[in-house]
Amino acid sequence: AEEIGGGDKEVVREYFNGTGFQRWKKIYGETDDVNKVQLDIRLGHSKTVENALKMLNDEGPLNGVTVCDAGCGTGSLSIPLAKEGAVVYASDISAAMVAEAETKAREELRNGSAELSSQPVMPKFEVKDLESLDGKYDTVVCLDVLIHYPQNKADAMIAHLASLAENRLILSFAPKTFYYDLLKRIGELFPGPSKATRAYLHAEADVERALQKVGWKIRKRGLITTQFYFAKLVEAVPA
Ligand code: SAM
Numbered sequence: 001a002e003e004i005g006g007g008d009k010e011v012v013r014e015y016f017n018g019t020g021f022q023r024w025k026k027i028y029g030e031t032d033d034v035n036k037v038q039l040d041i042r043l044g045h046s047k048t049v050e051n052a053l054k055m056l057n058d059e060g061p062l063n064g065v066t067v068c069d070a071g072c073g074t075g076s077l078s079i080p081l082a083k084e085g086a087v088v089y090a091s092d093i094s095a096a097m098v099a100e101a102e103t104k105a106r107e108e109l110r111n112g113s114a115e116l117s118s119q120p121v122m123p124k125f126e127v128k129d130l131e132s133l134d135g136k137y138d139t140v141v142c143l144d145v146l147i148h149y150p151q152n153k154a155d156a157m158i159a160h161l162a163s164l165a166e167n168r169l170i171l172s173f174a175p176k177t178f179y180y181d182l183l184k185r186i187g188e189l190f191p192g193p194s195k196a197t198r199a200y201l202h203a204e205a206d207v208e209r210a211l212q213k214v215g216w217k218i219r220k221r222g223l224i225t226t227q228f229y230f231a232k233l234v235e236a237v238p239a
Contacts, residue, residue: 008153012093012148027045055170069123158214174202
């Protein structure tokens, strides 16, 4: 599998095990100690998760469906998926993220299980960068991870994720059309010495081309925007 750019991946890993972990854990959490920008991003991200869940449910119940959540973060998607009975393989390059996701899953899935319609299966958590993922899954989902990949590495990343998916690939990314000035303002949310340049935006056409190259096509698209958060969400299927 191809590495993302010269040391980029190491920088990303370090960031999401350190200051990035603290920042994003707060954003993805429920506590009040967030500033206005962080709160806005929390809202935007929760809409992305909600929309992804909607897309996932559109094709029928998730009970028993295998889902690979690549770059799972603190489990924002993996946990609700498990609640719906999906068999979830959740992985992330950051050990801190995976540990947090696992702790949250244990709390939410064990305690709340009485109220749930189907018996949740604990996601299988693993510390792994997505280039090293293997196996086959009905569905592969990768939310808000592409921002760490320059376009020349994004193609290989998308091709690899598609190769793991039997039926669907759901991706979200920061679209090139928005965001540009914004990144400078929220630079602290991204890894690397020159933070604004370490966040990569993607044109929808480039993502689409990368999918087409490996025989996939986009079936559904969505756009999620708040004041400080912009994401394109696409669902791709074999063409
Ligand atoms: N997908 C989660 C969500 O939407 O809640 C987390 C999104 S967070 C902005 C980005 C995550 O991608 C971080 O947890 C980071 O550690 C992970 N990540 C970045 N590069 C990765 C890679 N090459 N392989 C696996 N995970 C990666």
